[in-house]
Amino acid sequence: MNALTLSRRRFLTYSGAAAAVAAAGGIGWKELADRTRTDPLPPGTGVLVTVTLYGGNDGLNTVVPAADPAYQSARPDLAYAEHEVLDLGEGLGLNPGMAGLKASWDAGTLAVVRGVSYPQPDHSHFRSMDIWQTATPDHPVNTGWIGRWLDGNGRDPLKAISLDPVLPPMLAGATTAGAALPLSGLALTKGALGTAFAAMGGASDGEPGPQAVAARSITDLHRTVATLGPAVDATTAAPGAGGKKAATSQLAAQLDVVARCVEMGAPSRVYSASVGGFDTHADERSTQQRLLTEVDAAVSGFLTRMAGTDRGRHVVLMAYSEFGRRVAANANEGTDHGTAGPVLVAGAGVKGGFVGEQPSLTDLDDGDLKPTTDFRDVYATMLSGVLGSDPAQVLGPGRSTLPLLST
Structure with missing residues (x-):
């Protein structure tokens, strides 16, 4: 009996590690790697990446109506001047921290869906996010919209992966839930x-x-x-795939993993990533611009990487938040919970430009923007155009698709 055999037996038999190793070998990452080798996603298959901005991102200081006098009047200390924003046309500009996404706009691969919310918006973080993730504004349900898609499309947990700390409600179905795979796993x-x-x-x-x-x-x-x-x-300082530098933010780390999975042909069709901190009741301008700069670096780096591969060119990224903020600034140089906000959709197959009507800053609903686009129509477009599914089976009848995709 050699020393290696003896040490193996002591380790595997007496320390109780056999069960631990078997469990480690059966974690979601191993299953995903195995399936990537044996059952890769066919080339040309659409992949959806959702990025959730938790906290209620201020849409008016993200896609900024800097040329509107009502915006300047409502936010004397928070408003961006016209020369500060990245011009998109129609009197709107991106936040100064979003230069990478401005390049996507210029390339025609970024769409800005304006005035997105749902009927009778709720100002509660928890209820509003629940509505966005379940896609049922009328009544609470126990399933998410991607979870219901999983239920009707093979009931395979690895078709939808969350890089979030916990599985978001969006990925929970009645019979199937997506896989929550930790970055440090x-x-x-x-x-x-x-x-x-x-x-x-x-x-x-x-x-x-x-x-x-x-x-x-x-x-x-x-x-x-x-x-x-x-x-x-994500904690390593070593280069990633293709000599990429280590991720500089948690969102960048999540999207690095998504990029690697897409490039290898992992069988997943949906990936969920997220970043928090957008509940800017005070000192909003510096806080939000810092966060949006991080989001921009992570998202634009991911999009550039995806544009360089055949599989990546079939990826569509959708970024949203549970609500926007009120039009008027509060007394603490911040903004309070509001209603409508923009949804950003980007990727090589996206038809760039504005979609939906820009909400009025003078015709308000008790100080809030009046929504002009139902978020379920954005979802319907992702389901039909990216995932190749019937939106009615997930969202119910009556939804419309939007001109967001070029292919």
Whole structure:
């Protein structure tokens, strides 16, 4: 009996680690890597990436009506001047922190859907986000819109992946839920201990069946880390795929993982990423611009990377928040919970430009913008145009699609 066999037996038999290794080998990342090798997504298949801006992003300081005197009057300390914003035309401009997305606009691959909300908007973060994620404004339900899509399209959890800290309601169906895969789920010990652990995955003649299974799990785990680890381990300073630099924000880390999965042909059709901090009741201008700069860097970097590959050119990214903010600034150089806001849709297959009517800043509903576009029509467009599904099966009858996609 050699030293390696003895150490393996002691490790696998007496420490109780066999069960732990088997569990680690069965985590979602391993399953995803296995399916990527055996059942890759066919080239040319549409992929949807949702980016949730939690907290109620101020749409009026994101897509800025800087040329409107009513905007300047309502926000004397928060308003951007016309020369500060990135001009989109029609008196609107992107926040100064969004230069990357301005380049997408100029390239015709960014659409701005204006005035997006739902009938009788709710000012509660929790209720409004629940409405956006379940797509049922009229009454609470226990399923999300992507979860219902999963229910009707094979009931495969790996078709929808969340990079969020927890599984969002959007991905929960009646019979199927998407997979919640943590960014740190594939970090392995390095150095001498890591080398010794990897060696335990080697074959050994004559060992009992359970030990052989556990050993193979170690090998599978290391193979998974080799496949997806550089993107998933967001804390590393090492370059990622294609010499990419390490992610500079949590959202960038999430989108790095999505990019790696898309490029490898992972079987997932929907990815959910998110960033928080947009509840700007005070000191809004500097806080929001910092956050939007991070979002812009993460999203524009992701879009540039996707535009360089055949699989990536079939990716559509949709960024939204649970509501906008009120038109008038409050006394703390911030804004309070409002209603409508813009939804950004981007990708190589997106038909760039404005979609929907810009809400009036003078014809208000008790200080709030009057919505002009129902968010369920944005979803209907994603379901039919990106996921190739009947929107009525997910959203019910009566929804319309929007001119957001060029292909």
